[in-house]
Amino acid sequence: MGLWDGGPLPRKQIATYLSYHMFGKYDGHFIDSVTADSHMPPGWSLSDEFNDRYHHSLIPTELKHPQYYDDASVFVQGDENAWNKHKKWAIDPRSNPLNRQNFTGLAPALIITCGFDSLRDEGIFYGQALSKADVDVEWKHYEGAFHGIMYLGPTMEFKLGRQMQTDVIEFLSERL
Known part of the structure; x- marks a missing residue:
């Protein structure tokens, strides 16, 4: 997956907002792990939940512009420390509605x-x-x-x- 980092809401800015929202402060390690796409646990992209809700095969083909988008890859990397820091927020459906079970x-x-x-x-x-x-x-x-x-x-x-x-x-x- 290509990681386009432009426009009025780039990835690093989103990660910074998340850091302040979740921790009440700037957390450089967390921000770096988000921008490197390693903030989830190792093997996350192999899980059933990921494949059912977040896999890029779910995006309509016409929206996968070759200029910005490469074929989705399986990412098995993950930063366990970053995940443990923000896990309670990441799995809470109030911060991510896709985590709602029903x-x-x-x-x-x-x-x-x-x-x-x-x-x-x-x-x-x-x-x-x-x-x-x-x-x-x-x-x-x-x-x-x-x-x-x-x-x-x-x-x-x-x-x-x-x-x-x-x-x-x-x-x-x-x-x-």
Whole structure:
């Protein structure tokens, strides 16, 4: 898997936010393990849970752009110390909804993903997990959009951001 590290929300910035959120401070070792993709336990990518919820074969082929994406590989490396530090947060469904054991009975969901968003794949995976549990899910993907585009107005407004806002309002209006 290619690790694109650009845009308004690069991997290192996400790792830094996670460090402050989980530990209340900057933890360089944890941040380095996240950016090196070794923050999970050794063998994580071989587990059934990984393959059922996080494997990149679950991403639609048309979203695997060769410029940014290599074929997914099996990563068996892992930093046991980093994993032990953040395990309680990583497995808690309040910090990662994909860790919820049962998705049935959840309210309808609108999942929005952007072509230039380091969180795109997690949105896709979450939508698929909800759909497998027969939750009413509507997924909208905006290929030319980037993370945060919907909330940049009023000083900077983008057509795609405005379209997202309209789609959210429409989704809610139909269900309230």
